[in-house]
Amino acid sequence: MTEALSLQGKKGLVVGIANEHSIAWGCARAFHAAGAELAITWFNDKARPYVEPLARELDASILLALDVEQPGQLEAVFDAIGARWGRLDFLLHSIAFAPKSDLHGRVTDSSREGFARAMDISCHSFARMARLAQPLMKEGGSLMTMSYVGAEEVIPGYGLMGPVKAALEASVRYLAAELGPGGIRVNAVSPGPLATRAASGIPHFDALLAQAAQRAPLRRLVDIADVGALCAFLAGDGASAMTGSTLYVDAGYHILG
Numbered sequence: 001m002t003e004a005l006s007l008q009g010k011k012g013l014v015v016g017i018a019n020e021h022s023i024a025w026g027c028a029r030a031f032h033a034a035g036a037e038l039a040i041t042w043f044n045d046k047a048r049p050y051v052e053p054l055a056r057e058l059d060a061s062i063l064l065a066l067d068v069e070q071p072g073q074l075e076a077v078f079d080a081i082g083a084r085w086g087r088l089d090f091l092l093h094s095i096a097f098a099p100k101s102d103l104h105g106r107v108t109d110s111s112r113e114g115f116a117r118a119m120d121i122s123c124h125s126f127a128r129m130a131r132l133a134q135p136l137m138k139e140g141g142s143l144m145t146m147s148y149v150g151a152e153e154v155i156p157g158y159g160l161m162g163p164v165k166a167a168l169e170a171s172v173r174y175l176a177a178e179l180g181p182g183g184i185r186v187n188a189v190s191p192g193p194l195a196t197r198a199a200s201g202i203p204h205f206d207a208l209l210a211q212a213a214q215r216a217p218l219r220r221l222v223d224i225a226d227v228g229a230l231c232a233f234l235a236g237d238g239a240s241a242m243t244g245s246t247l248y249v250d251a252g253y254h255i256l257g
Helices: 023-033 048-057 073-084 112-136 161-182 205-215 224-235
Strands: 011-015 037-042 062-065 090-093 141-146 184-191 246-249
Touching: 011 023, 011 073, 023 037, 023 090, 023 224, 037 048, 037 073, 048 062, 062 073, 073 112, 090 112, 090 224, 112 141, 112 161, 112 184, 141 161, 141 224, 161 184, 184 224, 224 246
Parallel strands: 011 037, 011 090, 037 062, 090 141, 141 184, 184 246
Antiparallel strands: none
């Protein structure tokens, strides 16, 4: 493995593994294969039995609960990282949520509470993580989050998550500008549609998958390994001059508009 692709000696936090189909799992595998030591979080007691075996596969050094809506849990994760490692080299934020009633309806009709909750979990939690990561990234680092092409164009059925992901991409640019002087890079990764548990809540998702495979220039869907390979690169020194961008891994689908 070339030095640019190696994560040997680096320590990273992965947030968002729910099961073996999660984008975060594909990324965690890639980080581990490149030599990184990992901290892994699970969402709740229901998710824990699915996440713990995966964390063991990766020899994760830190394994903790994290529900970003629960006061103190996010801070506890970063406190544990500080106590165990004393530093953090990269972070992957791969969580998103919108109440089903708001996700399935029109943005026009979205509730104030649903919109605020979707924004808090899917977007502002990334800014909170960046703030807590900054003191641990004294020698720089890489922050990554997950977006989707629905942030910049209207995707039928994507509804409320479109404006939320647009806010997330804008946040990436502002965080990159603010944290860049400290050598901290911030990027969004925008995969094509993937058959994950979270995506299954989008109406007519099977049709969206079929359309993406048919229209994409490479005539295929992407998988979690494709996303993981990109994120492993972004976490490493080979991407040391890349920040503030939304990077697509979607078999070229986004170029068609």
